[in-house]
Amino acid sequence: MGLDVEFFTGRAMEPHLSALAALRIAVFREWPYLYDGSAANEQDYLATLAASPGAGLAVAFADETPVGCSTCLPLAEADAAVTAPFATRGWDPGRFFYFGESVLLPRWRGQGVGVTFFLEREAHARRSSHADYACFCAVRRPAVHLLRPADAVPLDAFWRRRGFVPYPDLVCTMRWKQVDSAERVENALSFWIKPLRDVSLP
Numbered sequence: 559m560g561l562d563v564e565f566f567t568g569r570a571m572e573p574h575l576s577a578l579a580a581l582r583i584a585v586f587r588e589w590p591y592l593y594d595g596s597a598a599n600e601q602d603y604l605a606t607l608a609a610s611p612g613a614g615l616a617v618a619f620a621d622e623t624p625v626g627c628s629t630c631l632p633l634a635e636a637d638a639a640v641t642a643p644f645a646t647r648g649w650d651p652g653r654f655f656y657f658g659e660s661v662l663l664p665r666w667r668g669q670g671v672g673v674t675f676f677l678e679r680e681a682h683a684r685r686s687s688h689a690d691y692a693c694f695c696a697v698r699r700p701a702v703h704l705l706r707p708a709d710a711v712p713l714d715a716f717w718r719r720r721g722f723v724p725y726p727d728l729v730c731t732m733r734w735k736q737v738d739s740a741e742r743v744e745n746a747l748s749f750w751i752k753p754l755r756d757v758s759l760p
């Protein structure tokens with residue numbers, strides 16, 4: 559079965575948003591996100607994406623079936639929680655393109671889809687905006703955590719090989735219900751940044 563990645567913008571994203579929600583719920587349930595999600599609490603997120611004129615959505619299909627998704631949008635069109643640490647530093651959000659999640663079902667990993675997700679989003683950011691940087695954030699977990707699988711491999715090396723640099727002090731917070739919590743809990747996520755053009759890191 560072959561894997562094929564397609565990229566969608568604007569209204570063309572709409573038919574794929576329910577697949578994005580389902581894949582986020584399935585993949586983020588696992589370490590390290592531990593997100594106890596439901597279709598209902600995906601709605602705000604999907605609405606932000608659908609309302610962003612600059613957003614893009616990559617979908618990986620195995621034959622006709624979506625098995626992975628990845629999103630991006632201009633940082634200025636992202637949630638206030640995401641833009642807050644940039645505002646605090648006085649950084650112009652117009653210089654950044656925000657890469658949302660990459661979620662791929664485990665069976666399809668290790669075949670280049672995650673690399674393609676980055677290439678597609680970087681191409682979209684370069685052609686559709688004047689942003690100087692791509693950025694994304696990743697959840698921070700303590701080294702010792704009851705739910706960390708013994709064989710968990712951090713994605714840090716994968717991200718470094720894609721050209722991203724960690725900014726451990728550039729942190730945003732988001733709340734979600736976890737598989738190990740009764741209520742939503744606050745999680746800290748730190749950013750990674752990559753120049754998209756010939757500029758120095760901020």
Ligand SMILES: CC(C)(COP(=O)(O)OP(=O)(O)OC[C@H]1O[C@@H](n2cnc3c(N)ncnc32)[C@H](O)[C@@H]1OP(=O)(O)O)[C@@H](O)C(=O)NCCC(=O)NCCS
Pocket residue numbers: 585590658659660661662663666667668669670671672673674696713715716719
């Ligand atoms: C992040 C995620 C999408 C990566 O997906 P993936 O498809 O397994 O990643 P890839 O296969 O593209 O890359 C993994 C490695 O395989 C290599 N690879 C294997 N086959 C390849 C191919 N045919 N073409 C290109 N690269 C290939 C890549 O180069 C990479 O190695 P490198 O970093 O040494 O260059 C996946 O791990 C995932 O869904 N994780 C859980 C959710 C998550 O944590 N997401 C990130 C935060 S939102």
